[in-house]
Amino acid sequence: MELYELTVHELIEKLDKKEITISDITKSYLSRIKEKEDDVQAFVTVTEKEALEKAEELDKKETRTKYMGIPIGIKDNICTKGLKTTCSSKMLENFIAPYDATVMEKINNENMITLGKLNMDEFAMGSSTEFSAFKTTKNPWDLKRVPGGSSGGSAASVASNMVPWALGSETGGSIRQPSSLCGTVGLKTTYGLVSRFGLIAFASSLDQIGPVTKDVEDNALLLNVIAGYDSKDSTSKNIEKKDYTKALVNDVKGLKIGVPKEFFGEGINDEVRESIIQAIEKYKELGAIVEECSLDIANEALSTYYIIAGAEASSNLGRFDGIRYGYRTKNASNLKEIFVNSRTEAFGPEVKRRIITGTYVLSSGYYDAYYKKAQKVRTIIKDKFNELFSKYDVLITPTSPTVAFGIGEKTDNALEMYLADLCTIPINIAGVPALSLPCGVDKEGMPIGMQIIGKHFDEETIYRAAYTYEQNTKFRETYKPYFKK
Amino acid sequence: MSKEDYEIVIGLEVHSELSTKTKIFCSCPTEFGGDPNTHCCPICMAMPGALPVLNKKVVEYAIKAGLATNCEIAKECKNDRKNYFYPDLPKSYQISQFDIPICSNGYVEIDTDNGKKKIGLTRIHIEEDAGKLNHDAYGRGSLVDLNRAGVPLIEIVSEPDLRSAEEVESYLRKLKSILEYIEVSDCKMQEGSLRADVNVSVRKKGAKEFGIRTEMKNMNSFRSIVRAINYEAERQIEVLEEGGVVTQETLRWDDVSGKTFAMRDKEDAQDYRYFPEPDLAIIKISDEMKEEIRKTLPEMPEKRRERYISEYKLPEYDANVLTSEKALSDMFEKATEVCNNPKAVSNWIMTEIIGFLNSKELEAKEIPFTAEQLGNLIVLIDKGTISSSIGKKVLNKMFEEAKEPKVIIEENGWIQISDEGAIKEVVIKILEANPQSVADYKAGKDKAVGFLVGQAMKETRGKANPQMLNKMFLEELNK
Structure with missing residues (x-):
């Protein structure tokens, strides 16, 4: 077995036993990148030289700490000091961040090794990675299909073993949906659990960084590193630091699972529905108490999301004006032309669409009908989740209505693309945590993800449910990406 | 009709830089001056991914200003984004306060010819200053200096209660002195740390409705403000007297020509697309906090x-x-x-x-x-x-x-000569040199003594004790 096939907890075990060196691991992954990156196209930047140097340096250290030398891939909207951070946009094609995001400080403090920056939909807007200005990442299970998005590079690189784990970011499903489509484990953390400082903002009230991993244990291990209060982010919550690996218990007896029936109706692919129902049956078998419930908010959540996220994005992306950094047009004879032409030339179609929508909903005369109303609906959606969580420990739904779709299939139809996040977006609106866990494949062998939703700041119960399912089903051992051409 | 038939109505928006040590959303210094772009960091330069954290001192200072001007203090308020593009505004939005200001409904009292008058304050809110553009003198372009970007400001909005340029001056002086007394702003007008947007309209005396107003932005001297108000009121009266209507617009006061000019027309009217700042938490102000601050008022x-x-x-x-x-x-x-x-x-x-x-x-x-x-x-x-x-x-x-x-x-060597001997020497010398004055005195002209004392002071370059000189001259003359 190659080292790149192992999970992080397996790598840590081998390092602890001194069976392997950090350089062995780094070289193994770099060789895997050489082998698969041409097909998968998950990276914007690969930091081969820096990674090898750091591995050698770390191998010389006498004492080792838990995460020392573990490679990681970083979504390209997380600022990395001295390294390009592009958001997969022409706007930031050559932007080198002058500082590290808080999560990067944490990762560097643990002496992990960054293998590179991962492709995404431009400014995290999209559900297929096709809106990257540089390249379309391919699904490692079938190279003619999308990996999902916007953290498509994160999910595809983990699924194809080019990195052992990665950081992604979510605004509306951007970790869970690609995790579902690529067969990885992806967690959207509770809003406020992980610092957003240094995450290039898309929609501030929704954005969260989260782990994309090969299994549940790795997911908890990576969350242990990145979670925690940050005085530099006023929206991060000051709660006690937890050890999430303590929640990795193979037992769901008595766990109360709610199954919102609306997430199994129209628009959900039959095979996906069947697979999730099977998974729920498994939970019953393992002793969980399962009950059907109602959460009739999917459509409202989608509209609310596109209004709020668009509004915040239209303002957040204003700083890309061609003045201080990033792309500046060569075709300008006055100030207004610098602004207008720089943005026109450097932003892609989906980013423009969202900026225009967002500007519109905030405009005087429309604010009350859209933005203000959306905020009210947001409160209602939060309340509905709270209500359900007074009865259930977790909710289970499909992550994505379908398995991975074909490249080019939805790029011309924004609305259809938006429906790819039908099941994930309500969770972002409510700010609660949710994890996508692989639970099967369809007839064509494409992975299907189950979504486990938890209470605010109760990532532990999600992990308990996910871990138990994983231990009793062994998805990873059964299915592997086959890079179908 | 003439000028006397009209009444001038003025309302002010005063911006005052707060004298906190650090900026409103980062820990850069607020100090004036410094080489361009040396008082900034990823946050106030709006680098991608940077986030603001509200400086608590700014909230305290604003509350202090509110308490000193008889305002109600909000129990809860928030920050809002005001969106517009300009090179001196790095985020492309200014973090300000929109519908819920930190202080509201206050007043300050000014002295007028007809006694004391209360000028209502609609609101005081906190916001950040923008940077500065340095325009190249040869027209090769403009350079952005972000040292001032993120310096905390309070904006003090008055009711349209002012009725003359004199009242405005007295209001501004009062406001300035209050802010200085409570030590929240150093109010250095030439450094721009106190500046005002002036709204002027005129109406016939006795009219109930306000006239259409014009706004003059960023005025930073009392003298210019007084001149500009008087000029603008006269201009508006003239327009009305000629049967025209005043256009609601933003004007620029030109101190050299003593005239106002239109800055931008209505078509360019900005829609700032205000919305609540999602990067910052709600500001909560407890009664205890308010009372603690009240105790610090001088x-x-x-x-x-x-x-x-x-x-x-x-x-x-x-x-x-x-x-x-x-x-x-x-x-x-x-x-x-x-x-x-x-x-x-x-x-x-x-x-x-x-x-x-x-x-x-x-x-x-x-x-x-x-x-x-x-x-x-x-x-x-x-x-x-x-x-x-x-x-x-x-x-x-x-x-x-x-x-x-x-x-x-x-x-x-300016110590006063109070030594009797030394003074006597000078007195004798002066008396000898001025026989005419001695004669005048003897003839009854008492004033001559003053002249002699003056001469003696001159001789000693002001160092002689004048009382002793006076006494000794009289003694000598009366001998």
Whole structure:
């Protein structure tokens, strides 16, 4: 077995036993990148030289700490000091961040090794990675299909073993949906659990960084590193630091699972529905108490999301004006032309669409009908989740209505693309945590993800449910990406 | 109809930079000046991914300003984004407050010819300043300096309660003195830390509806504001008298030509697309916090003025002038403590010190010497160590060197001659040199003594004790 096939907890075990060196691991992954990156196209930047140097340096250290030398891939909207951070946009094609995001400080403090920056939909807007200005990442299970998005590079690189784990970011499903489509484990953390400082903002009230991993244990291990209060982010919550690996218990007896029936109706692919129902049956078998419930908010959540996220994005992306950094047009004879032409030339179609929508909903005369109303609906959606969580420990739904779709299939139809996040977006609106866990494949062998939703700041119960399912089903051992051409 | 048939209505939006040590959303210094872009960081330069954190001092200072101007303080308020593109605004939005300001419904009292008048304050809110553009003199472009970006401001919005340029000046002076007294702003107008947007309209006397207003932005001198208001009111009256209508627009006051010019037309009317700032938490202000801040409020100018009249027996005029600026008032009190001669301190400040400041266009807080040094100077005069005319020379030196008056006197050999023998010598010498004056005195012209004393002072370059001279001349002449 190659080292790149192992999970992080397996790598840590081998390092602890001194069976392997950090350089062995780094070289193994770099060789895997050489082998698969041409097909998968998950990276914007690969930091081969820096990674090898750091591995050698770390191998010389006498004492080792838990995460020392573990490679990681970083979504390209997380600022990395001295390294390009592009958001997969022409706007930031050559932007080198002058500082590290808080999560990067944490990762560097643990002496992990960054293998590179991962492709995404431009400014995290999209559900297929096709809106990257540089390249379309391919699904490692079938190279003619999308990996999902916007953290498509994160999910595809983990699924194809080019990195052992990665950081992604979510605004509306951007970790869970690609995790579902690529067969990885992806967690959207509770809003406020992980610092957003240094995450290039898309929609501030929704954005969260989260782990994309090969299994549940790795997911908890990576969350242990990145979670925690940050005085530099006023929206991060000051709660006690937890050890999430303590929640990795193979037992769901008595766990109360709610199954919102609306997430199994129209628009959900039959095979996906069947697979999730099977998974729920498994939970019953393992002793969980399962009950059907109602959460009739999917459509409202989608509209609310596109209004709020668009509004915040239209303002957040204003700083890309061609003045201080990033792309500046060569075709300008006055100030207004610098602004207008720089943005026109450097932003892609989906980013423009969202900026225009967002500007519109905030405009005087429309604010009350859209933005203000959306905020009210947001409160209602939060309340509905709270209500359900007074009865259930977790909710289970499909992550994505379908398995991975074909490249080019939805790029011309924004609305259809938006429906790819039908099941994930309500969770972002409510700010609660949710994890996508692989639970099967369809007839064509494409992975299907189950979504486990938890209470605010109760990532532990999600992990308990996910871990138990994983231990009793062994998805990873059964299915592997086959890079179908 | 004529000018006298119209009433001028003015409302002000005053921006005042708060004197916190660090900026409103990051820990960069707020200090004025510095090489371009040296007081900034990823946050105030709006680098991608950077987030603001609200400086608590800014909230405290704003509450202090609100309490000092009789405002209600919000229990909960928030920040909002005001969106527009301009190169000096790095985020492309200004973090301000929109529908829920931190302070509202206050007033300040001003003196007018018809007695005291309350000027209503609609609101005070907190926001961040923008950077500065430095335009290349040769037209090759503009450079952005972000040192000022993120310096905290409060915007104080008045009701349209002001009725003349004089009232506006008096309101602004009052506001300035309040902000200085509570030490939330240093109000240096030439550095732009106090500036005003002036809204002017006119209406027929007795009319209930307000006229259409124009706005003049970023005015930072009392003199320009007064001139601009008078010019603009006259212009509007003229427009109306000719049967026209005033256009609601933003104007630029040109100090050189003494005229206003349109800045942008209505088609460019900005839609700022305000919405709640999602990067910041709600600001909660407890009653305890409010009361803690209230306890830190110093004695305000009116109180001091009354005390100066009752306690120090100063004339009302002196009390007014001294309390108009905190720096002067503080100097008066400390110097009086040293010399125990309030009227003398008042005289020195009101004539010599203010005169000097005016001639050099300096502000009171720029006085280089301390109040103790001024007190010591007055003690030396009162003890007869120097005469008051030497005292003036010493004070001028103090503006240059800020040394102890005693040191200046010694260094310049200005100690008063009070030795009887030495004075007698001078008296004899002057009497011998001025026989005509002696004759005049003998002929009954008492004034001649004054002339002789003057001559003696001249001879000693002001160092002779004038009382002793006077006494000795009389003794000699009456022999």
